[in-house]
Amino acid sequence: MSKPQKSLIALLAVFLLFFGFVVVRIGVAKPAATVKVAKIPAGEVDPAVWGQYYPLQYASYKKTAEELPSPTGYGGSIKVQKSEMQPEITMLFKGMPFSKDYAEDRGHEHAMEDLRESKRIGPASKGACITCKTPYVEQAYKEMGWGYANKPLPEMLDKSKHTVACANCHDPATMNLRVINPAFIEAQAKRGIDVTKASREDMRTFVCAQCHSEYxxxxGTTKVVFPWEKGLKPADMYAYYSDKPSGFVQDWQHPDSKAPMLKAQHPDYELFSTGIHGKSGVSCADCHMPYTRKDGQKYSSHQVTSPLKTLDASCSPCHSQGAPWLQERVKIIQDQTFEIQHMAGQNIARAHEAIKAAAVQPDVDEANLAQARELVRKAQWYWDLLSAENSMGFHNPSQALNTLGQANELAHKAIEAANRAAGIKQF
Structure with missing residues (x-):
């Protein structure tokens, strides 16, 4: 054997010994420390009990009690009336409880407190109002089916000891994500989606969507229903309501225009799911509950807040432009959305006034008056889908501006129809 051959064999032997050592080390190395799943007793809804086993998650959840302004000036978790920024709200919701109390939402830990203190609640309020405020809804539905929804609200509040927390989203035995809102489960089933077979990534959106959606x-029954059978876009849901499902005609009649009105309820999922992030497979939790680390342990933050407060953790895994650029981009989108939203809201308020003025004319044209009422109903529905949504357009900027642009145009058409009804010449 030649000297070069001996050298080559010796070198190979060294490599084999080295990589063999690495393989053995990997094989016998202990796995990284993981969180041991604790079997929480079935029916346990007190987050403090869950927190004994999951202290990091619980500590971050407790931060949902914080009341802080939004970094961009829209939303935030301070309980201020939305009419302070949009005075037209008082006119738009005239004749119904949102004209009296339409405060910004606070964090999950305040959900039950805010429900009890809301001026929108009255003697006629029903148990359906607890559906998205407490994990007790799971037990209520098991015991009564949808019967709980028609119970007096005070009766259901007495049984709801805890606010939105761990049990709303996690199976107590396995910690797997789950949804407990029966309205969401039924709505998805009608769309051909079995939530029990959803992927974990889909569930990271579904646990939020079960409450952050229109209903x-x-x-008669006060059953909670999501209007998704025709689709999730504004026109789809409006078409659904136009069919008067189960005899549902309106949320209330506006006292000035006499139009049968609809009130949108935080349609975050609808806007998000048709936006660039939703279409790209990003989940709600990716941004609003970003992964973080403490004491070497990786966990999902349960503060559930604006990604603007956690830009590095929420956005940097996908975006490399840096926090200042990202925040500026969000601010631009929200400023532009609010400008059009505010403009559309003011024009819709004028439409209600124009219809009221036309209706008292002795020779009013009833056909044009009816058209004006239909136009203002649709205009306010489109406007409200963005006003009630929590991202100020960011979840889907193009659709937000398109929807608000249509709301603005419909408001102008409503005014024109009202003027025709009153015999007012237009130029």
Whole structure:
């Protein structure tokens, strides 16, 4: 054997010994420390009990009690009336409880407190109002089916000891993500989606969507229903309501225009799911509950807040432009959305006034008056889908501006129809 051959064999032997050592080390190395799943007793809804086993998650959840302004000036978790920024709200919701109390939402830990203190609640309020405020809804539905929704609200509040927390989103035995809102489960089933078979990534959106979505109360039963059978876009849901499902005609009649109105309820999922992030497979939790580390342990933050407060953790995994650029981009989108939203809201308020003025004319044209009422109903529905949504357009900027642009145009058409009804010449 030649000297070069001996050298080559010796070198190979060294490599084999080295990589063999690495393989053995990997094989016997202990796995990284993981969180041991604790079997929480079935029916346990007190987050403090869950927190004994998951202290990091619980500590971050407790931060949902913080009341802080939004970094861009829109939203935030301070309980201020939305009419302070949009005075037209008082006119738009005239004749119904949102004209009296339409405060910004606070964090999850305040959900039950805010429900109890809301001026929108009255003697006629029903148990359906607890559906998205407490994990007790799971037990209520098991015991009564949808019967709980028609119970007096005070009766259901007495049984709801805890606010939105761990049990709303996690199976106590396995910690797997789950949804407990029966309205969401039924709505998804009608769309051909079995939530029990959803992927974990889909569930990281579904646990939020089960409450952050549009709904209405079925007449007579007060059952909670999501209007998704025709689709999730504004026109789809409006078409659904136009069919008067289960006899549902309106949330209330505006006292000035006499138009049968609809009230949108935080349609975050609808806007998000048709936006660039939703279409790209990003989940709600990716941004609003970013992964973080403490004491070497990786966990998902349960503060559930604006990604603007956690830009590095929420956005940097996908975006490399840096926090200042990202925040500026969000601010631009929200400023532009609010400008059009505010403009559309003011024009819709004028439409209600124009219809009221036309209706008292002795020779009013009833056909044009009816058209004006339909136009203002649709205009306010489109406007409200963005006003009630929590991202100020960011979840889907193009659709937000398109929807608000249509709301603005419909408001102008409503005014024109009202003027025709009153015999007012237009130039």
């Amino acid at each position: 209405y109360f079925e007449p």
